[in-house]
Amino acid sequence: MAWMKLDLQYFAADEKTEKATPKKRQDTRKKGQVPKSQDVNTGVLLLFMFGGLFLLGGYMRDAVLNMYRHAFTYYVHQDLTQEQTHTIFVEMTMETAKVTAPLMGIAVVAGIASNLLQVGVMFTGEPLKADLKKIDPIKGAKRIFSARALVELLKSLLKISVVGVITFSIIWINKDQMMMMSQKSVEDAVSFFGTITVIMGIASALALLLLSVLDYTYQRYDHEKNIRMSKKDIKDEYKNIEGDPQIKAKIKEKQRQMSASRMMSEVPQADVVITNPTHYAVAVKYDDQESDAPIVVAKGVDFLALKIKDIARAHDIVTVENRPLARSLYAKCEIDKPIDEEFFKAVAEILAYVYRLQEKI
Known part of the structure; x- marks a missing residue:
């Protein structure tokens, strides 16, 4: 029973139940793993493109008509030589570029805007790195027959259905006018069908x-689900950031030992040790050449206090018992720092007593 309980605890610790930490989110973003919907890109691109056609349709129509008019009234009467063919090709390419450049520019702006809207500014080369796992046939088959693939299939069917219903509805509403276009001029018919096409495009977009709002919501949910962390993952991340607590504790213990050792080496230089007498000990030194006020060179409680008093006895340093002063100096004064002004009078009296005692000796 005990081993079964341990196994359950182990699996519970590895279960991905916790939200991703900021560091995990940052790491996944660096790898290019962000919630993103291609439907947003498609919708924005279609809306911008058909909007551009709606605004620039007249200009594009006139430009194409002028190009054909020039070709069939000017180029058709010229001799077909190598130089003339090159000239015609360059001129027609320039005219075509003038017609298509605005739409190409709109497409670029739409692509950048849709990506910025979803993921913001992000530069990473991680998705471009070679990964043999991507061509693993077993994993590929799992992806094809996964729940995500089923969701993508349903999304595609829904998009096709919606776009089909919209386009059919617009055609059905305008069917009578379409039938009458046979009685109109070619220019009127082209203009009418162009307008209907733009309307269908904008409505579909x-x-x-x-x-895409629904799809983006699903993509965010799926992304959050995939980057969930277990409690063990969070602990490991904390250890990597802050360091192993056991190692940190050992480092702090070593630092305390080194500090205590250095502090004990300063005790023989003290003028007096003020004690509690059993729990506190504070070694004070005064040298008017170094400081205007007495300096605490060592302090400690319990074991350290006994150590300070032992060193003081070994070096014939006077020990003075003053319980409230010893406690206050220990609590408020730092090692290698002058004592606070509030202790000047009390410490001065003790130092005066020590100096008189040393003169008698």
């Missing part, structure tokens, strides 16, 4: 953006 708005619908995809609405669906």
Whole structure:
């Protein structure tokens, strides 16, 4: 029973139940693992592109008509030579670029804006690194038949259905006008169908953006689920950041030992040791060449206090019992620092007593 209980505790510690820490989020972001919906990119791109067509459609139509008009009224009468062919190719390429450049610029802006909207500014090369796990057929099959793949399939079917319903509805509403286009001029028919196409595009883009909100919410939920941490992971992370508590405790203990050793080496230089008498001991030194006030060179309680008094006896340093002063000096004064002004009078009286005693000796 005992080993079963230990196993349960072990598995509970490894269960991913805790929210990711800020460091874990930062590390996953550096690896390029962020919540992101491709539907947001698609919706924003379609909205920008069809919006651009709506605003720039007249300019693009006139530019294309002028290009064809120039080609069939000017180029068609020229001799077909190598130089002339090169000239025609360069001029037509420039004109085509003038027509498509605005839309290409809009597409670039839309792509950057949609990514900034979701993940902000992020530069990382981690996703580009070679990883043999990505071509593992077993893991690939697991991805294909996973719950995530099923969700993606349902999303695709939903998007196709929504876009299909929207486009069919717009065509159905305008079916009578479409039938009448056979009686109109070519220019009117092209203009009408262009307008209908833009309307269908913008409506579909708005619908995809609405669906992308749901998809982005799901992507955030899935991302948070994937970066969850176990209690053991959090403890290990804390150890990596702060250091192993046992090692830190040993370092602090070593520092205390070194500090105590250095402090004990200063006791023989003291003028007096003020005691409790059993629990506290404070060694005080006064040298008017070094400081205007007496300096605490060592202090301690219990074992350290006994050690200070032993060293003081070994070096014939006077020990004076003053319980309230010893406690106050220990609590308020730092080692190698002058005593506070409130203790000047009491310590001066003790030092005067010690100097008189030393003169008698």
